[in-house]
Amino acid sequence: MTALALRNLSVTLRGRPVLRDVSLSVARGEVVGLIGPNGAGKTTLMRAALGLLPFTGESDLAARPAAERARTAAWLPQSREIAWPMSVERLVTLGRLPHLGAGQGAGPEDRAAVDRALDRLGLAAFRERAATRLSGGEQARALIARALAQETPLLLADEPIAGLDPAHQIGAMQTFAALAGEGRAVVVSLHDLGLAVRHCTRLVLLDAGRVVADGPPGEVLTPARLAEVFRIRAFHAETEQGAVWQALDVLEEA
Numbered sequence: 665m666t667a668l669a670l671r672n673l674s675v676t677l678r679g680r681p682v683l684r685d686v687s688l689s690v691a692r693g694e695v696v697g698l699i700g701p702n703g704a705g706k707t708t709l710m711r712a713a714l715g716l717l718p719f720t721g722e723s724d725l726a727a728r729p730a731a732e733r734a735r736t737a738a739w740l741p742q743s744r745e746i747a748w749p750m751s752v753e754r755l756v757t758l759g760r761l762p763h764l765g766a767g768q769g770a771g772p773e774d775r776a777a778v779d780r781a782l783d784r785l786g787l788a789a790f791r792e793r794a795a796t797r798l799s800g801g802e803q804a805r806a807l808i809a810r811a812l813a814q815e816t817p818l819l820l821a822d823e824p825i826a827g828l829d830p831a832h833q834i835g836a837m838q839t840f841a842a843l844a845g846e847g848r849a850v851v852v853s854l855h856d857l858g859l860a861v862r863h864c865t866r867l868v869l870l871d872a873g874r875v876v877a878d879g880p881p882g883e884v885l886t887p888a889r890l891a892e893v894f895r896i897r898a899f900h901a902e903t904e905q906g907a908v909w910q911a912l913d914v915l916e917e918a
């Protein structure tokens with residue numbers, strides 16, 4: 665079942681095309697890793713899909729009314745600022761807003777969703793703590809938990825694991841895989857190609873606003889593409905635990 669359908673999506677910012685003719689269909693059960701160098705268009709693609717940027721082409725998500733969109737897709741932006749000293753529990757409860765009627769407080773179902781999200785991100789012990797008094801990585805986990813509490817069929821997350829320690833990076837990726845296992849869909853932008861290969865069911869490689877590869881991680885990530893798109897050489901081994909990639913050095917411009 666399709667969770668997101670984009671057709672010929674293009675975005676021009678300040679007269680410059682930054683997303684060109686992107687067509688993408690994401691099914692429930694998929695964890696789609698968006699990869700590509702800085703400025704490739706990963707954030708722009710997700711923001712346009714959500715209807716947060718003017719675009720040409722079609723996004724089935726952006727076409728929905730705003731209230732329905734918030735019950736369909738959770739959006740975890742790259743910026744991590746938490747301005748208000750509210751408790752972690754309250755912050756995560758904000759993820760339930762799209763499900764509440766006007767003036768309606770959180771009910772038992774909402775509290776259960778908040779508990780599930782706090783547990784998944786290992787934040788139960790922090791629930792009473794002011795979110796502004798968490799470390800950077802803990803704040804990032806609290807914001808992931810807020811997006812999870814929204815319990816939408818689709819999660820769009822922009823570099824959600826940046827700044828997390830290795831155990832929590834793996835934990836977050838496993839949580840995304842678990843969401844997919846429950847029949848949701850996750851689209852996540854990542855710079856850690858090793859984690860992308862290990863934990864995504866599919867990779868979409870963007871370069872200069874275009875999709876240059878889309879498919880199973882092992883087919884998308886090849887030494888030739890790393891050289892062409894990322895200008896790096898990498899160590900690569902197939903192990904019993906799956907593929908291992910480690911960037912080694914930067915290639916000279918041709």
Ligand SMILES: Nc1ncnc2c1ncn2[C@@H]1O[C@H](COP(=O)(O)OP(=O)(O)OP(=O)(O)O)[C@@H](O)[C@H]1O
Nearest residue numbers: 677678680682700701702703704705706707708709
């Ligand atoms: N408001 C804006 N006005 C003009 N150009 C913009 C604007 N926002 C982004 N861009 C440009 O659009 C291109 C794509 O940016 P985008 O943030 O989508 O890249 P990205 O792949 O998410 O990069 P990163 O890995 O650095 O987060 C970049 O060249 C960027 O400079």
